[in-house]
Amino acid sequence: MSKSAQRASxxxxxxxxxxxxxxxxxxxxxxKSTDLAAIKLELMEKVTxxxxxxxxxxxxxxxxxxxxxxQESLDLLGLCTLCRELTLLPTAVRGANARLLNxxxxxxxxxxxxxxxxxxxxxxxxxxxxxxTTEPVEVTKTTTASAPTRIITTPIRSxxxxxxxxxxxxxxxxxxxxxEVLADGNIHIYGALRGRALAGVQGDENARIxxxxxxxxxxxxAGQFMVDEVLRTxxxxxxxxxxxxxxxxxxxxxxxxx
Amino acid sequence: MAKxxxxxxxxxxxxxxxxxxxxxxxxALRGHKTAVIDFDIGLRNLDxxxxxxxxxxxxxxxxxxxxxxxxxxxxxxKRCENLFILPASQTRDKDALTKEGVEQVLNELKEMGFEYIxxxxxxxxxxxxxxxxxxxxxxVVVANPxxxxxxxxxxxxxxxxxxxxxxxxxxxxxEHLLITRYDPERVARGEMLxxxxxxxxxATKLLGVIPECQSxxxxxxxxxxxxxxxxxxAGKAYADAVARLTGEQVEHRFLTPEHKSLFKxxxxxxx
Numbered sequence: 001m002s003k004s005a006q007r008a009s010x011x012x013x014x015x016x017x018x019x020x021x022x023x024x025x026x027x028x029x030x031x032k033s034t035d036l037a038a039i040k041l042e043l044m045e046k047v048t049x050x051x052x053x054x055x056x057x058x059x060x061x062x063x064x065x066x067x068x069x070x071q072e073s074l075d076l077l078g079l080c081t082l083c084r085e086l087t088l089l090p091t092a093v094r095g096a097n098a099r100l101l102n103x104x105x106x107x108x109x110x111x112x113x114x115x116x117x118x119x120x121x122x123x124x125x126x127x128x129x130x131x132x133t134t135e136p137v138e139v140t141k142t143t144t145a146s147a148p149t150r151i152i153t154t155p156i157r158s159x160x161x162x163x164x165x166x167x168x169x170x171x172x173x174x175x176x177x178x179x180e181v182l183a184d185g186n187i188h189i190y191g192a193l194r195g196r197a198l199a200g201v202q203g204d205e206n207a208r209i210x211x212x213x214x215x216x217x218x219x220x221x222a223g224q225f226m227v228d229e230v231l232r233t234x235x236x237x238x239x240x241x242x243x244x245x246x247x248x249x250x251x252x253x254x255x256x257x258x
Numbered sequence: 259m260a261k262x263x264x265x266x267x268x269x270x271x272x273x274x275x276x277x278x279x280x281x282x283x284x285x286a287l288r289g290h291k292t293a294v295i296d297f298d299i300g301l302r303n304l305d306x307x308x309x310x311x312x313x314x315x316x317x318x319x320x321x322x323x324x325x326x327x328x329x330x331x332x333x334x335x336k337r338c339e340n341l342f343i344l345p346a347s348q349t350r351d352k353d354a355l356t357k358e359g360v361e362q363v364l365n366e367l368k369e370m371g372f373e374y375i376x377x378x379x380x381x382x383x384x385x386x387x388x389x390x391x392x393x394x395x396x397x398v399v400v401a402n403p404x405x406x407x408x409x410x411x412x413x414x415x416x417x418x419x420x421x422x423x424x425x426x427x428x429x430x431x432x433e434h435l436l437i438t439r440y441d442p443e444r445v446a447r448g449e450m451l452x453x454x455x456x457x458x459x460x461a462t463k464l465l466g467v468i469p470e471c472q473s474x475x476x477x478x479x480x481x482x483x484x485x486x487x488x489x490x491x492a493g494k495a496y497a498d499a500v501a502r503l504t505g506e507q508v509e510h511r512f513l514t515p516e517h518k519s520l521f522k523x524x525x526x527x528x529x
Contacts, residue, residue: 155461157416158409174461176412194459 026091027054029083030062030247034074040082047086059088064095064114071096076103149185156181156195163201177217183207193219197242209242214251224249260368262375263503264394266418268410270381272402273438276474277496278378279307279483281398284500286341287485290373293332295344295363297390298380299354302346308335309481310343319347322359328366337486342372352386364393383417392423396432398465398503402439403451408459411435415462434465436499441470442515453513466499468492469512 033039047054061079063071080090092110093100104111147166156162156171158178169183174191181187182198185207189197192213200207200222207221214235217228219242226234226242226249239254265278275298282294295318296304305311310333316326321344328344335341344363347354367375379390391397397418401411415433424431437456444450457464473490477483485500487493491512498508 154419157419158412160416160420176416176459178409178413179416 024058026058026060027088028060028062028094030065031074032065034066034070036075036078036082039079043082043086043088047088054086054088056087056089058091059083060091060112061093062095062115063093063097063100068097071100074100074103076100076107076109080107080109147184150183155191158195174213186210196220198225199242200244205244207243210240210254211242212239213237214240214242219249219251221249226251260372260375261396262364262377262394263396263398264377264379264391265398265400266379266387266391266414267381267400267407268383268387268412268414269402269407272400272407273436273468273474274381274400275303275307275378276478276484277398277400277436277438277468278304278376280485280493280496281500281503282341282374282376283335283338283483284485284497285374285376285504286335286338288500288504289340290504291340291342291371292374292376293342293344293367293372294376294378296346296378297355297386298378299346299386300348300351301380302348304343304378305333305345307478307481308343308483310335310345311481314345317345317347318363319350319354321363322354322356328363328370337482352380352384352389355386355389357389357392360389361393383413387414388417388421391418391431392421394418394422394431395424396434398434398436399460399462400436400438401456401460403437403445403453403456405451408451408456412460415460433462434503435460435462436465436468438468439470440467440512442513446515453510464510465502466495467510467513468495468499 031039063074066074076093083090090109092112093104094112095114096104096111101111147164149168149170150164151170151172152162153172155173156175156179158176161180162169162182164183164185166184168185168188169181170188170190171181172190175181175189175193175195175197177194179195180198181189181195182201184200184202184204187197187199187209189209189211191211193211193216195216196218197209197211197216198220199209203222205222209219209221214231215237216231219226219231221242221244224244224247234251235253240251241254242249242251244250263281265274265281267274278294282292286292294304296302297318298304299319305314313333316331318331320326321328321331332342332344335343364375377390377394380386399411399415401407418431418433419425422431435457437453440453441450445452453464453467469491471490471492473487474484474492477487484490484493485496488497495512498511501508
């Protein structure tokens with residue numbers, strides 16, 4: 001074989017390593033402020049809540065929720081230092097602007113492209129913060145909801161799947177175990193929810209699920225979901241509303257009046 | 259006007275054939291001309307339970323294929339002059355049943371003056387069960403008070419509501435729930451689902467509750483539908499259920515643990 005051909009073949013099939021694509025779960029820290037003192041305090045609280053989860057976890061900083069001004073003023077070095085003190089390992093920054101790209105290069109952090117629309121990010125395993133007070137959830141105007149509300153009066157049986165496209169769904173009976181109800185908008189169940197309910201399936205994070213008795217197998221809003229094991233500890237068999245707050249599923253009892 | 263009633267369940271072994279034979283016999287004993295059809299092609303057992311397995315010459319598939327007339331295939335019950343049985347084929351399988359063929363047979367039965375046509379469905383949700391329920395006006399959904407049976411019955415109810423011919427025409431199949439193998443003592447101990455639990459999950463009107471009873475096995479072995487055993491609890495419960503099916507209001511019995519007198523406890527085992 002000629003020398004050049006020989007060299008080419010070793011480059012094609014390296015002997016000291018193998019290059020492959022891989023998918024690895026990483027914790028995303030989506031920044032909402034540049035106040036490092038506040039971040040440090042709140043992060044320490046989260047770490048003490050679930051220490052094992054945070055030990056030496058690779059971290060990705062998301063900066064897409066920061067304003068342009070905030071991205072300009074973000075002290076990336078300071079942020080990395082405080083994270084490392086808590087044994088979190090900054091690995092990459094997602095959605096950085098020109099200035100932050102520069103900073104990343106200086107700090108040897110990887111650069112990840114902006115998030116593509118509503119990719120479902122799994123909720124973290126940290127137990128839901130026990131907040132009894134209802135957090136004020138911003139209700140922004142929804143841009144979809146082009147179809148009239150679909151109303152179903154008979155029980156949804158095991159194996160059936162109902163999808164209310166472009167609007168809300170109202171079920172005036174129970175949803176059996178093994179059945180699925182989906183809607184682009186809200187889902188109201190005037191009965192027991194024993195199956196699965198997925199609201200806001202096209203990405204509407206303001207969608208909610210209401211039911212008279214929460215006995216669900218799975219609930220999801222805009223891709224964030226909560227499964228049976230967690231649901232059983234969360235107002236099981238109560239009349240509840242289920243919604244997203246802070247990117248996580250919250251379940252709160254419906255107001256009772258006698 | 260003839261009523262087509264399908265006896266179905268989803269789950270196997272819960273008592274469909276027992277129920278089909280009991281209900282069809284009960285209706286015939288009340289004076290209604292009744293036909294009971296075995297839709298379980300290849301695994302037929304209605305003829306065994308009704309003691310006519312040795313009189314099967316032509317079967318359901320023969321009639322559909324035109325090898326025999328309906329009159330030749332129908333077997334008259336020995337105990338009950340109003341009752342006729344259309345057995346299934348043992349050598350073919352469920353694909354031999356076609357929608358058109360079944361419709362023709364059902365229409366011919368109506369023309370012959372039958373008031374009730376009971377369709378004994380096979381287990382499952384595939385072609386055989388689907389064909390059995392397709393033309394039904396009413397359905398008796400049989401369930402044991404046990405989680406998998408209830409879940410499967412829920413599934414078959416969904417299929418009845420969406421895939422039957424009535425559903426296609428925008429109407430409803432009248433649904434009845436029949437709970438079989440009910441043991442009130444076990445329910446009281448919390449080991450078994452109670453009537454209220456099953457009713458809540460299935461949200462269907464209760465036709466009857468048949469208690470767990472040793473007479474059922476005896477009846478099946480002898481080829482005598484259990485409703486003929488008027489002493490047994492199961493026989494009595496089936497008679498009540500048939501009465502309710504024809505529109506009578508009958509109180510539900512055998513729902514609570516039997517109060518055993520000392521005499522009974524000394525001299526008799528629980529039935």
